[in-house]
Amino acid sequence: MKWKLTxxxxxxxxxxxxxxxxxxxxxxxxxxxxxxxxQSKCQNCHGSDGKGLASLIPALTNQAKLKADSxxxxxxxxxxxxxxxxAAVKTFxxxxxxxxxxxxxxxxxxxxxTNSFGNKMGTINAQQVENNLKGCR
Amino acid sequence: xxxxxxxxxxxxxxxxxxxxxxxxxxxxxxxDLSTKVVNGQTVTDTVxxxxxxxxxxxxxxxxIKAINLDDNIYVADFxxxxxxxxxxxxxxNMLKVYEAFKDMPDLKIISYSIDPxxxxxxxxxxxxxxxxxxxxxxxxxxxxxxxxxxxxxxxLVTFPVEDAKEKFIHDGYFILIDKQKxxxxxxxxxxxxxxxxxxxxxxxxxxEPEQK
Numbered sequence: 001m002k003w004k005l006t007x008x009x010x011x012x013x014x015x016x017x018x019x020x021x022x023x024x025x026x027x028x029x030x031x032x033x034x035x036x037x038x039q040s041k042c043q044n045c046h047g048s049d050g051k052g053l054a055s056l057i058p059a060l061t062n063q064a065k066l067k068a069d070s071x072x073x074x075x076x077x078x079x080x081x082x083x084x085x086x087a088a089v090k091t092f093x094x095x096x097x098x099x100x101x102x103x104x105x106x107x108x109x110x111x112x113x114t115n116s117f118g119n120k121m122g123t124i125n126a127q128q129v130e131n132n133l134k135g136c137r
Numbered sequence: 138x139x140x141x142x143x144x145x146x147x148x149x150x151x152x153x154x155x156x157x158x159x160x161x162x163x164x165x166x167x168x169d170l171s172t173k174v175v176n177g178q179t180v181t182d183t184v185x186x187x188x189x190x191x192x193x194x195x196x197x198x199x200x201i202k203a204i205n206l207d208d209n210i211y212v213a214d215f216x217x218x219x220x221x222x223x224x225x226x227x228x229x230n231m232l233k234v235y236e237a238f239k240d241m242p243d244l245k246i247i248s249y250s251i252d253p254x255x256x257x258x259x260x261x262x263x264x265x266x267x268x269x270x271x272x273x274x275x276x277x278x279x280x281x282x283x284x285x286x287x288x289x290x291x292x293l294v295t296f297p298v299e300d301a302k303e304k305f306i307h308d309g310y311f312i313l314i315d316k317q318k319x320x321x322x323x324x325x326x327x328x329x330x331x332x333x334x335x336x337x338x339x340x341x342x343x344x345e346p347e348q349k
Binding site: 044045047053054055056057092094095097 | 221228264266267
């Protein structure tokens with residue numbers, strides 16, 4: 001009985017995956033990759049719940065703010081706050097370090113952040129990140 | 138008559154218990170014995186490891202020495218404001234301790250900077266403001282680097298190491314010190330469970346008669 005149930009469940013999971021569109025698959029791939037990158041590169045400061053630390057480290061929970069700053073997010077992740085300029089950098093004034101992430105990894109981590117902690121902004125793909133990086137100071 | 142004897146025995150037994158029902162935290166560190174002669178009798182006492190004096194200034198520019206912590210239970214840690222690794226995690230957790238004991242006037246938190254060259258009084262004040270600290274319940278302290286490093290040994294934490302990439306490597310322990318300046322516990326400040334244990338232990342410690 002148990003095996004039957006497991007089998008049916010497995011079939012359902014397969015069916016679900018098969019039904020996912022390419023866009024959904026892309027999102028899932030970016031999001032899960034981004035989650036790992038977030039844990040290793042961002043979580044110490046911004047927290048596992050994205051709440052940051054008081055007025056020292058910005059929270060990542062405000063979708064309106066993330067949207068307003070969306071073009072500069074890739075620059076911020078790649079070059080750190082010294083080279084990037086947006087509302088959060090101006091308000092907090094602390095120092096976010098640069099990272100050595102490739103554009104695709106920046107895209108993954110941004111997809112994770114902009115779709116976690118109450119945000120729902122959809123996929124940010126590698127192409128968008130590359131375009132945004134051209135605009136960095 | 139027999140009943141009376143029993144009763145007396147029970148009362149006597151009961152009174153032998155003193156206050157030893159009180160739950161106590163262990164006392165950490167090496168201990169010595171000191172013997173002295175009092176009224177012709179040799180008396181032996183245990184001498185516990187204690188935190189020595191130190192000279193620092195806090196985020197308000199006030200001079201802070203060990204004497205300013207007399208009559209306080211306190212939690213200490215070592216950090217620096219530009220720490221890219223564990224400090225934000227530590228202070229996110231320390232804020233929980235700060236919030237939990239809002240109404241306990243004899244509990245202090247002190248954070249020694251291990252990068253005093255950068256962490257001036259002004260830098261520490263800005264950090265404190267941004268962390269939302271008010272009043273004198275949590276001090277951020279600047280002292281002479283060699284003295285702070287040496288002091289870290291008496292808190293039984295790892296001696297900080299300087300490193301080109303991470304700047305300063307140190308461990309993230311919160312150390313609980315009692316009113317007699319003895320170490321009563323060490324907690325990994327990066328682990329929420331461990332910090333919850335610290336909060337519980339502070340309550341236990343506060344209930345000890347010697348800490349009233």
